[in-house]
Structures are given as structure tokens and as C-alpha cells.
Amino acid sequence: MVDVVVVGAGFAGMYALHTFRRQGLSVQVIEAGSDVGGTWYWNRYPGARCDVPSLEYSFGFSESLEQDWSWPEVFSAQPEILKYANHIADRFDLRRDIKFNSRVVEVRYDETNNKWRLRTESGETFSAKYCVMATGCLSVPNKPELPGAEQFGGLELHTGLWPKDEPDLSGLKVGIVGTGSSGVQAIPELAKMCGELTVFQRTPVYTVPANRKAMRTAVEQEFKDNYRDIRARQQDNQGGVSNFRPVKSVPKNAGLSVEQPYRANEIKPLTPAARRSQLEQKGLGEILNFRDVYTDTEANEIANDLFRDFVREMVADPEVAERLLPKDYGLGCKRQVLDRDYYATFNRDNVTLVDVRDTPIQQITTNGVQTTSQHFDLDALIYATGFDAMTGALLKSDIHGRGDRTLNEKWQYGPQAYLGLQMEGFPNLFTVTGPGSPSVLCNMLVAIEQHVNWISEAINYVESSGLRTMEPTEAAELDWVAHVNSVAEGTMYTAPSCNSWYLGANIPNKPRIFMPYVGGYPQYRERCEAIVANAYEGFQFT
Numbered sequence: 148m149v150d151v152v153v154v155g156a157g158f159a160g161m162y163a164l165h166t167f168r169r170q171g172l173s174v175q176v177i178e179a180g181s182d183v184g185g186t187w188y189w190n191r192y193p194g195a196r197c198d199v200p201s202l203e204y205s206f207g208f209s210e211s212l213e214q215d216w217s218w219p220e221v222f223s224a225q226p227e228i229l230k231y232a233n234h235i236a237d238r239f240d241l242r243r244d245i246k247f248n249s250r251v252v253e254v255r256y257d258e259t260n261n262k263w264r265l266r267t268e269s270g271e272t273f274s275a276k277y278c279v280m281a282t283g284c285l286s287v288p289n290k291p292e293l294p295g296a297e298q299f300g301g302l303e304l305h306t307g308l309w310p311k312d313e314p315d316l317s318g319l320k321v322g323i324v325g326t327g328s329s330g331v332q333a334i335p336e337l338a339k340m341c342g343e344l345t346v347f348q349r350t351p352v353y354t355v356p357a358n359r360k361a362m363r364t365a366v367e368q369e370f371k372d373n374y375r376d377i378r379a380r381q382q383d384n385q386g387g388v389s390n391f392r393p394v395k396s397v398p399k400n401a402g403l404s405v406e407q408p409y410r411a412n413e414i415k416p417l418t419p420a421a422r423r424s425q426l427e428q429k430g431l432g433e434i435l436n437f438r439d440v441y442t443d444t445e446a447n448e449i450a451n452d453l454f455r456d457f458v459r460e461m462v463a464d465p466e467v468a469e470r471l472l473p474k475d476y477g478l479g480c481k482r483q484v485l486d487r488d489y490y491a492t493f494n495r496d497n498v499t500l501v502d503v504r505d506t507p508i509q510q511i512t513t514n515g516v517q518t519t520s521q522h523f524d525l526d527a528l529i530y531a532t533g534f535d536a537m538t539g540a541l542l543k544s545d546i547h548g549r550g551d552r553t554l555n556e557k558w559q560y561g562p563q564a565y566l567g568l569q570m571e572g573f574p575n576l577f578t579v580t581g582p583g584s585p586s587v588l589c590n591m592l593v594a595i596e597q598h599v600n601w602i603s604e605a606i607n608y609v610e611s612s613g614l615r616t617m618e619p620t621e622a623a624e625l626d627w628v629a630h631v632n633s634v635a636e637g638t639m640y641t642a643p644s645c646n647s648w649y650l651g652a653n654i655p656n657k658p659r660i661f662m663p664y665v666g667g668y669p670q671y672r673e674r675c676e677a678i679v680a681n682a683y684e685g686f687q688f689t
């Protein structure tokens with residue numbers, strides 16, 4: 148028996164363990180994997196890397212950690228981020244309170260004793276007054292039910308469950324299903340390492356070149372010298388990123404400095420020639436910096452057309468280029484994808500693009516994929532088919548609250564939670580970066596620190612006030628959900644043509660609800676702070 152049981156040892160679970168320990172609580176973390184790192188433990192596929200600069204996608208709670216750690220690249224690859232997670236586990240001696248190789252299969256509230264009781268796959272049990280679900284937003288891999296999938300005799304892989312021992316794909320005929328962030332990152336690397344690569348694409352993607360810069364010592368030092376200011380700026384930025392521009396990283400005449408942050412412009416007022424010229428000078432990624440692209444349908448169409456023109460120029464075979472063009476949804480609907488040589492990869496002789504909208508997959512055979520037009524012989528089949536996002540891990544944990552009501556029952560029409568932190572009927576159970584919080588729309592490490600700090604303070608409040616339980620009122624929860632929906636309305640994220648995992652649209656029969664909070668991280672953080680200042684408005688205690 149401990150004070151707090153935490154499920155998951157990704158960055159959220161690790162920071163929760165460290166924080167709760169520091170406030171004098173006994174903590175047990177339960178983790179399905181054999182080590183720490185969460186997302187960065189499971190997603191080891193070739194090309195995996197983060198889309199937030201590493202100096203920002205890092206913890207701010209320890210100044211000595213900030214100063215000691217060095218990142219080799221501006222946007223680090225998965226092995227470096229996993230190294231960082233391991234360093235944190237060592238530095239703060241976290242592993243002694245983490246039970247690895249243990250998947251939680253039931254989380255049940257014992258009302259009489261005011262305890263959460265958890266059971267793992269192997270039958271081990273744990274109990275605690277508080278339960279913190281640090282189970283991640285993109286942690287349940289989605290594998291579509293393709294007919295005949297079970298009979299495939301070759302190597303089957305999922306990008307989100309990539310084996311620790313790197314599979315040897317050299318010389319093999321490899322197929323990959325899916326062209327989201329994971330597929331787009333993996334495809335160029337796979338093409339280089341395997342014999343032949345067949346890409347099965349259902350929806351073409353808008354992807355722009357990633358920043359590939361190595362870290363420069365002077366830039367890193369400038370960050371380190373300004374870290375307190377940077378962390379403060381993160382707190383006031385919509386996506387939890389400071390946008391700090393080190394003076395030393397920018398040519399003098401670029402007009403960017405710490406004092407003069409980058410200012411986005413608008414695409415619509417520019418002439419077609421000026422639009423092109425800006426993209427030619429600054430790169431295709433510049434298209435994301437035109438702010439009206441996300442708010443104005445006409446500007447969005449202009450940007451989409453321009454994007455397609457650039458793809459046509461990058462891909463040698465005009466038929467392949469046409470297949471790669473997203474045409475039925477706009478920029479800003481889905482999570483922006485970043486790539487390294489994605490389009491150029493389709494100019495290689497060993498890469499074939501199959502549009503499964505034109506020629507759907509009929510079935511997976513023992514040795515490949517049968518589409519309506521032909522059979523593709525494969526030695527290996529990779530699913531880059533994403534995740535049951537945001538709610539998947541919570542619903543899979545079989546959570547039973549007061550009166551034995553399950554979370555699956557409560558959420559049958561979509562997630563209902565107060566601030567993405569707690570649910571009515573589930574006293575003393577907290578979620579880190581749960582649905583209804585900025586979570587995936589924010590720098591995750593910033594969102595995690597804010598949530599864990601808030602939970603830590605809430606537990607402290609309950610304990611120091613001699614209280615037994617804490618949970619939201621249903622009214623507060625419903626008000627918050629209505630607010631979350633209202634701020635998402637009218638954005639590109641919820642356009643009728645948009646089908647994204649943010650909306651649950653990638654999982655058959657999942658309720659179509661925009662799950663993260665799009666109102667901005669600072670606004671959200673201030674709301675959380677105001678609620679505490681107002682005697683935990685919207686919460687009820689026993």
C-alpha cells in the first residue's frame with residue numbers, strides 16, 4: 148500500500164514520481180514496458196524524431212539538469228530522447244519505485260476503504276488512496292482490421308511497437324501501410340535500408356521539410372544562459388514553446404532576436420508571385436507561418452494550391468505526384484507532419500506508391516498484399532497506422548469508479564472530464580494530459596509539468612485539509628466540455644472535411660469529438676490557477 152499509484156513511466160509518470168516523492172508521499176509506478184521513456188521507448192522505428200526543438204522539449208523543473216544535458220541536434224532523434232529519459236531515471240533514482248513489464252488491466256475504486264485497487268496482467272495487485280493515470284495520449288497502437296492479416300507469414304511490425312533489436316530489412320521487399328507522421332518519417336529511411344519498398348497510402352499528407360540542423364555550442368549556451376526567461380515564455384505561449392531566437396543563431400540582417408520575435412504574415416494579401424517567391428526563398432515550411440491559413444478558408448485554399456504546386460515540382464513522375472497531393476482537406480486540419488526527403492524518396496527506383504483509394508486492399512495474403520489491381524509480394528509488412536489517441540489507454544485500463552460505474556460507460560458518447568484532469572464519479576483519480584486539456588496541442592513536457600504540479604498541489608490540499616476524496620461536480624465537468632467544444636468550433640481542426648485522430652475519426656465507431664483543448668495553453672493554465680485560487684471551484688470533497 149502506497150499513497151499514490153502512477154500508471155505509466157513515460158515523461159509524465161517519471162515527473163509524477165519525482166514530484167510526489169519530493170512532497171513526502173510514497174509512490175509506486177507501474178509500467179508495461181521494460182524501461183522508462185513511454186512514447187520514446189515504444190516508437191523506435193527508423194527516422195523517429197520529435198517535432199519540437201529539444202531545448203524546449205525538455206524539463207524545466209531542475210536547473211542543474213537543464214545545464215548539464217546537451218542535445219546533439221536542434222530536433223533530436225528518438226535514441227537521444229530515450230537517452231535523456233534514462234538519464235533522468237538515473238539522476239533522480241526513479242527506477243527503484245517503478246514496476247516494469249507490468250501492464251495494468253483493471254483499476255477499481257473501493258469505496259468503503261477509499262482506495263484505488265489496480266491489477267496487472269500477471270495478477271499482481273497494488274492499492275493507493277490516489278491513482279494517477281500517466282498513460283499517454285498516443286500509446287495504444289491502432290492496427291486496422293484488414294482481411295487475412297493474421298495469415299501473413301512474413302515479418303509484421305508496427306511503428307508504435309518497434310522491436311528493441313533492430314530488425315534487419317536489408318534486401319527485403321517491405322510494404323508500409325500509412326502516411327501520417329510515423330509513416331512519413333519512416334519511409335525515407337526504410338527506402339534506403341530495404342530492397343524494395345511499397346507504400347500503401349490512403350490519404351495523402353501535407354508535409355514540410357524538418358529542421359535538420361546540428362546543435363551549435365553557442366546557440367545551446369545562449370539557451371542555457373536564458374533558460375529561466377525561456378521557461379517563463381513557454382508559460383505564455385499558445386503551444387508551450389518559447390520561440391526564443393538565440394541572437395547567435397540568426398544572421399544579423401534577419402531581423403530576429405530575443406527582443407524581436409518572429410512575426411507571422413498573411414498569405415492572402417500577397418500576389419501569386421510574391422507568395423511563390425517567399426516559399427522559394429525560405430522553403431516550403433514557410434507556408435505554415437502565414438497565420439491566415441488557419442483562420443480563413445480562402446487563404447487556406449491558396450496555401451493548399453501552392454503546396455500542391457511545390458509537390459508537383461519535387462516528384463519526377465507526374466502520376467506519382469498527383470497521387471501524393473492532398474485534395475480533400477486543408478492545411479491545419481491534422482497534426483502538421485515534418486519530413487526529411489519524403490517526396491524525393493518517391494523518385495527512387497526501389498519505391499512504389501499504391502493509392503488504396505483507387506485500388507483498395509482486398510486482403511493480406513500469406514506472402515503479401517492483394518489489392519483490387521494486383522498482388523504485392525512482401526517479406527515484411529509495417530503498420531504505420533497510428534493510435535487510438537487520447538482516450539485509448541484510459542478506456543483500455545478498465546477503470547471502475549464509484550458504484551462500479553466504468554469509464555467506458557461514462558464516456559460512451561465521448562470523453563467527459565473537468566480540465567482533462569479528473570472525472571466525476573472517479574474520486575482521487577487524476578489523468579495527466581487527459582482529454583479536454585491542451586495536451587497534444589502543446590509542448591508535451593510543458594503540459595506534463597503543469598498537470599503534475601497541479602495534481603501535486605491538489606493532493607496536498609486534500610491531505611492538509613484532512614479530506615477524504617476530491618472529484619469534480621458533474622455540472623462543472625459539463626460546462627468545461629461545452630467550452631472545449633465551443634473553442635474548437637470554426638477552426639480548421641473541426642472543418643467538415645477534416646478527419647483526424649484529434650477527432651477520433653481514425654478509429655471505427657469512436658465518437659467524433661475534438662478531444663484536446665484548442666483555446667491555448669496560457670488561457671488553460673490561468674483557468675486551472677483561478678480554480679485553485681477560488682477554493683477549487685467546480686470540485687467537490689468529502
Ligand code: N01
Nearest residue numbers: 196197198291325326327328329330349350482531532533
Ligand atoms: O498516425 P496517424 P501516426 N488502410 O493516425 C493510415 C505523433 N507523432 O503514427 O489518414 C490504409 O497520423 C492513415 O490513413 P488515413 C503526431 O502527433 C509525432 O503517423 O486514416 N491506411 C494515416 O495515413 C502524429 O500526428 C511524430 O486515411 C490506413 C496513417 O495510417 C501522431 O503521433 C512522429 C488504415 C496513420 O496516421 C500519429 O501519427 C510520429 C487502413 N485501414 C508520430 N488505417 C513527430 O514528433 C490507418 N491508415 C514528428
